[in-house]
Amino acid sequence: MKECNKQIEQICDYVDGELDSSLCRELEAHLKDCKNCRIMVDSLRQTVILCREGKPERLPGELESRLNSALKRRWKKKFGKK
Ligand SMILES: [Zn+2]
Structure with a gap:
C-alpha cells in the first residue's frame, strides 16, 4: 500500500505515545x-x-533500514544525538 511510507513517521510517534489524537485515530484506521x-x-x-534496554534488535532487511532511518531522524530531533 502506497500510503504506508508516509505512515512510518506517524507510527514512530504513535509508538512513542506522542502522536496527535486525530492522527492517532487516522493511523489506527489504517492499521485495521x-x-x-x-x-x-x-x-x-x-x-x-x-533499544531502551540497550539491546538493539535486528529486523529483517528493508523494514529495518526504513525503521532505522525514521527512528534516527526522530531521535536526533528529540535528543540531539547522531
Ligand atoms: Zn500500511
Whole structure:
C-alpha cells in the first residue's frame, strides 16, 4: 500500500505515545486495514523497548533500514544525538 511510507513517521510517534489524537485515530484506521503496518508497529515497539534496554534488535532487511532511518531522524530531533 502506497500510503504506508508516509505512515512510518506517524507510527514512530504513535509508538512513542506522542502522536496527535486525530492522527492517532487516522493511523489506527489504517492499521485495521494494513497488516504490514501492524507488523511494523509491533516490531517497532519491540525495537524501542530493546533499544531502551540497550539491546538493539535486528529486523529483517528493508523494514529495518526504513525503521532505522525514521527512528534516527526522530531521535536526533528529540535528543540531539547522531
Ligand atoms: Zn500500511
